[in-house]
Amino acid sequence: MFKKVLIANRGEIALRIMRAAKELKIPVVTIHSDADISALHVLLSPESYHLEGVTPSETYLNIDKIIEIAKKSGADAIHPGYGFLSENEKFAKACEENGITFIGPSPSSMKAMGDKLRARELAKKAGVPVIPGTEKPITSLEEAKAFANEVGYPIILKAPAGGGGRGMRLVKSEDELKNSIESAKRESLGAFGDDRIYIEKYLEEPHHIEIQVVADKFGNTFHLFERECSIQRRHQKVIEESPSPFIDNKLRLEIARNGVKIAKAVGYFNAGTIEFLVDKYKKFYFLEMNTRLQVEHPVTELVTGIDIVKAQFKIAAGEKLDWKQENIKQSGHAIEARIYAEDVLNNFNPSPGKIVGLINPSNPGTRIDTGVYQGYTIPIYYDSMIAKLLSYGETREEAINRMLVALNEYRLAGVKNNIVFHKIVMESKNFLEGKYSTNFLNEFDYVSEIKKIRNENIKNVILAASLTYKMMEKDIKSVDEREKSRWKTSGRIESIYKNSFRLLY
């Protein structure tokens, strides 16, 4: 096993990796930006190096500096987590050149899958169905218009290097096309340094279903079943579960086998995720492969009992996986709710700030992967996801009920967040019945539901506000009084106060 591992990430995923390393008795070193000097991943690691600056490119994307720190600290392996450098071929190569093990796939399979257009080609060749789309990035508005007219609206714009919803735009009609392309290009350029955009036909009522694979360096490739990730907002996942309530066992295994096919086609090792869209006729299409640890991997860990991050370490260290596919069982049911610092009632706008109060739920059958603590200020520079709350039960119903209990006990004050949003989703008819596609949010009037809850509590809020105001007022008064004694001639001020009293009582 490794002598020391550098974790080239931040937030909850840095902690997740740290815990796996500690279990394996591998010493850990972390890195942090200016804004993260007292972040939880720094607090909980014995050794952490500073990267000057706050932007990702200065810090968590700074290949040269990160390699330098790995060497200085004696780390012989780097775990990139998700996002940042996790799918950066140049970084994987730099690790290789410096004798450091990159905990991930080979640069070549990363490259093959990193370009969404090449990945589509590869899937086609492997006999896996793909969604109709442009074969190359679009070069003109006319070209885009032509393709859109051919397959029909709605279409979806995507960045070949994309991920996390960035650079993605749903376009419903031709008059939105120009603005959407420009905005997608701008966002994509900022996020990936690459403004290419391609187009795919947008499937209606599609389900986002993905297959978790784990493969070692000896060609042993296993699937760990699927995750249903159809509940999204702003093209980002919010709730994931396994098993999917939409597909039956036959389809589940067929999609899983196609996932394994793709992984084998690129000689993949490491943990990876193959994303599919499944339409309302239960036809499935390859979407893309993420050649890294996925945000929602704990869902799979809960239903299979397999520690995916520890498996990544073992694979990278050259160990053989002595698993048997038929022994890997999907048992019970797991749900993940992503907790974002955001203003749900204001189009899910990010809402960074200081966490004034925090009580993480710790209930039977729940798990929370979080990167924050009470007193911590969520910086504006990074992702707004602050925790992943997971529940597990013998049945889907038990998992939902446990999630509800945990959401109700969660306390997160100081930043707006989506905890109540999750609560109302868990209680909604369509979610309870497992009848939802990626259209879920369009068909669900969450705003009214949230406002209803807010109104139910309004008397208590009035009490809370007036009581604490009264307490603060006491402090203000004592200032007034000090002022009064300083300005001996306080007669005039007092008389105004008395007047107002008289008016009212």
Place this chain on the structure above:
Amino acid sequence: MFKKVLIANRGEIALRIMRAAKELKIPVVTIHSDADISALHVLLSPESYHLEGVTPSETYLNIDKIIEIAKKSGADAIHPGYGFLSENEKFAKACEENGITFIGPSPSSMKAMGDKLRARELAKKAGVPVIPGTEKPITSLEEAKAFANEVGYPIILKAPAGGGGRGMRLVKSEDELKNSIESAKRESLGAFGDDRIYIEKYLEEPHHIEIQVVADKFGNTFHLFERECSIQRRHQKVIEESPSPFIDNKLRLEIARNGVKIAKAVGYFNAGTIEFLVDKYKKFYFLEMNTRLQVEHPVTELVTGIDIVKAQFKIAAGEKLDWKQENIKQSGHAIEARIYAEDVLNNFNPSPGKIVGLINPSNPGTRIDTGVYQGYTIPIYYDSMIAKLLSYGETREEAINRMLVALNEYRLAGVKNNIVFHKIVMESKNFLEGKYSTNFLNEFDYVSEIKKIRNENIKNVILAASLTYKMMEKDIKSVDEREKSRWKTSGRIESIYKNSFRLLY
């Protein structure tokens, strides 16, 4: 199911029950003493009634008041948790008489098992082996001496109504006998209102192994395998695990079958625990049956996936358990570490006080059942257990490693506690190899190990103390300065300061 349930308990177990009830959508009402007005079980319940006083007899043992509150609040069921009224036959009867369902066994089976001497008789009749002991409470010192001489020292004194180590005394020789009997009687009288004491032969290197049973009102009795509870201090369990590393599968099932035999012999329904001692020759003896939810029940929940508290609710509501014994599997490995507010280096003396800082671990494969929060003051009137930290893994090794990672991340400041104690136990050779009996602590020099850890950190502690002192001093200085400007004649004070400086620098 019930209309509303009153939880007649406090601390982590009140929360555990509350969560089960919430999952089952049963509204909850709690009770609290003066000292518990802002306890976590009150904070997290929407409705809570005050019982005046602080002592258990005024509050959590106050049968009349509790029944009155149940009726007033509309509760049609009471869950007693463990301790307090959970094995009080009078209380169970009072519930019955008032049309309230007592979530527990029938008063008659509770009574049969509540008297340890009667329970021994019952076990004997059912063909389950018991430890040699006095058939009745001892009435004189001479009688005690005679029995002790017959079976040989060491012997153990026990209260027929006992539990939780109270009233128990290990006696190694005749000259300790008189004092021990007096002290045991006094403690027992205070705790149970009953000063009877009986004697049992003390087995050497015994293992404390217990069987979890769950039985419905239709005679369906299931065992949920065993828990190994041999690591104890002051006759109280500190660490429990399942499966036991000491016994093989054949013995495991044999003990389990004997547990079921006992439960059936008293027509038992509800969850219950049958405790056995297993000596170094792997012979097992019935010790006692606890006719209630056991502190360490989560260990079994983790390895079987069965929610024992929800099962209690269902059984009490008259539901039939549609389980099959052969489908109940013990899979993976679970460990529980009881976190006590205590001074390990000072004979594990209780150490109540205010929790200044708290970060509960929330790692993959861990669970924490806790009854405290940051800012909470642990009262002196009740048990010193503040949390149960559990870890689960596919193997015992994985469970131990996960426990270690969680213990290292735990933060609990303000009260002395046994977190470091657990850490060194988890790292000790005998524990790692699973070779330990109830003698474990006698053979383990935990004091030296803890002192070693303390010494390793000493430079950091010096830095921490001097830095924070310097910060506080700044405040003090500013007071000094204010004083100085008030007492215009500060010349003398300043000169002393200058003198001291001159002496040193």
Place this chain on the structure above:
Amino acid sequence: MKYEIEIDGENFEIELNKEDGKFKYEFPDGEKGEITLMELNKSEFFLKKGSDNYHFYSYKKENNDEISISHGNCCYEVKVSDFRKRILKKMSGVEENVNRIVAPMPGKIVSINVEEGDEVDKDSVLLVMEAMKMENLLKSPRSGKIKKIHVKSGDSVEAKATLLDFFEE
């Protein structure tokens, strides 16, 4: 003392007094009672209203005269004033500025699509802001003429910072 409470633009009233160390309250609909309030930690409170329990956080954000209440993970921005102060305020003749665009969240200004003096339509994009990896278009709430732009592309701004002013209509 009578208090006026504004929550999300709606106004409420409550009568609240301290007697013998206890708080007594009365709502306009006649609901009244006694309250015990405990401060558990800085900003963290526990309120008992008979047998009803109610755990909440109350805190003030910097540069903001509102009280934030967090209860059941709903976040309420609340303005409280007692009647005495409200009348004083009326007398002073302070008016609220309605011609200002403020930042809806902390973030970075990516681009500014208008210039001082421009006439803009309702819903036309004024600025683009980036926060936490997402791009946000700030659209004009009304048609009008831009008086002043307070930020430039690349600036990091706090929530509620003034971004630009319109000429009054």
Place this chain on the structure above:
Amino acid sequence: MKYEIEIDGENFEIELNKEDGKFKYEFPDGEKGEITLMELNKSEFFLKKGSDNYHFYSYKKENNDEISISHGNCCYEVKVSDFRKRILKKMSGVEENVNRIVAPMPGKIVSINVEEGDEVDKDSVLLVMEAMKMENLLKSPRSGKIKKIHVKSGDSVEAKATLLDFFEE
């Protein structure tokens, strides 16, 4: 400034100074360096010593002049004094009382086994205290004569409360 630190009866020294907003330290063995200290919450601190991280709590208990440090869930009771103050203290001639039995924890006095004027042996039981369901025997640390008993059976006492005094030997 030089500080003298007493931890569990052992004495240590450290030189600690604030320069340009940073703390510089030096131990007697020559180890020295620079430190960044952050206060995360009341009583909660984070210390960075180069790339080394160190999270701890520091707080004062009521009626106690020691600083409590909690690190890695070990709890240290620390007495800090700077040399200036130590010398002032020496001059004042304060001496520690060694003839006193204090409560090792908060709890209730169950019984008192001695009376004022009694001669007791080392290890004989003086009192029985109950705390958190457990009975604790307080044994005599030395032989001697009881001067005064400050508590009676049934009393609830705080940690470190004086229970009884011996006559000086």
